[in-house]
Amino acid sequence: xxxxxxxxxxxxxxxxxxxxxxxxxxxxxxxxxxxxxxxxxxxxxxxxxxxxxxxxxxxxxxxxxxxxxxxxxxxxxxxxxxxxxxxxxxxxxxxxxxxxxxxxxxxxxxxxxxxx
Amino acid sequence: xxxxxxxxxxxxxxxxxxxxxxxxxxxxxxxxxxxxxxxxxxxxxxxxxxxxxxxxxxxxxxxxxxxxxxxxxxxxxxxxxxxxxxxxxxxxxxxxxxxxxxxxxxxxxxxxx
Numbered sequence: 001x002x003x004x005x006x007x008x009x010x011x012x013x014x015x016x017x018x019x020x021x022x023x024x025x026x027x028x029x030x031x032x033x034x035x036x037x038x039x040x041x042x043x044x045x046x047x048x049x050x051x052x053x054x055x056x057x058x059x060x061x062x063x064x065x066x067x068x069x070x071x072x073x074x075x076x077x078x079x080x081x082x083x084x085x086x087x088x089x090x091x092x093x094x095x096x097x098x099x100x101x102x103x104x105x106x107x108x109x110x111x112x113x114x115x116x
Numbered sequence: 117x118x119x120x121x122x123x124x125x126x127x128x129x130x131x132x133x134x135x136x137x138x139x140x141x142x143x144x145x146x147x148x149x150x151x152x153x154x155x156x157x158x159x160x161x162x163x164x165x166x167x168x169x170x171x172x173x174x175x176x177x178x179x180x181x182x183x184x185x186x187x188x189x190x191x192x193x194x195x196x197x198x199x200x201x202x203x204x205x206x207x208x209x210x211x212x213x214x215x216x217x218x219x220x221x222x223x224x225x226x227x228x229x
Contacts, residue, residue: 031215043205043219050215058216090160097147097215105150105207105217109159 002027006091006108013081013115021076021111023091029106030096032074033058034066036087037110043090049074050096081115088112118143118210122220129196130228137191137223139206144184147215151180151191152205154222160205164191196227 004025013019025032033048035058045058049068063085065077074093078085091108119142129135139149148167152160164173164180166189172181179192193200203224207217 033216035217040221042221043207043217045214045216048214048216056214058214088157092217097209097211103148103209103215104162104165105209106162107152107160110157112157 004091004093004106004108006111010112015082015115016080018079023074024072025093029093032093034076035090038087083115086115118218120206120208120218120220122206122223126224128226131198133196134194135196137204139189139220141187141208144187145211147209147211149182149189149208154203154205198227198229201225201227
């Protein structure tokens with residue numbers, strides 16, 4: 001089954017304790033991205049990756065890091081989480097638009113993060 | 117900067133009614149537009165994808181249209197059911213180097229039995 005898998009689904013942590021949210025897709029997609037969803041603000045892009053070892057900032061990258069060492073994985077790293085990073089996080093993947101293939105975006109089930 | 121607006125923000129209808137959700141976007145240079153459904157606290161489920169060259173797409177009771185030149189899309193739901201209750205999100209994929217999806221804030225639909 002084609003899917004994007006995020007882990008963990010729920011996470012409560014304390015300020016300053018480094019954490020990683022994993023994301024994996026099994027569709028051989030080149031393009032992967034992270035979004036956060038906040039009430040009243042909607043979904044905003046944090047980081048994206050066009051391919052292995054190619055990453056760049058989205059609209060709200062402050063306080064986050066990513067890496068893309070393998071095509072299927074795109075972890076989101078919070079090195080020193082703060083309460084304003086409490087949010088619902090989504091990973092998404094698709095084929096690249098310039099590859100001339102379908103670009104339907106697939107989303108993971110989300111990770112609800114609470115930083116206290 | 118692309119901006120996506122969804123109207124109405126919330127909609128409550130009786131079961132069996134046909135309804136239309138609206139989405140507008142400011143920059144017509146898009147690759148595609150995608151409609152999603154989101155249940156409370158859950159992930160996004162893709163409903164329909166319309167490529168920029170297409171005018172509409174249909175899946176079951178759902179029909180989505182796209183008028184790229186005017187920056188508008190509509191999602192038509194026929195014979196609504198209580199199980200259709202959810203938030204519906206519209207997203208456009210831009211043509212910039214980022215290819216990012218820009219989302220509207222959604223329409224919260226409630227279908228009453």
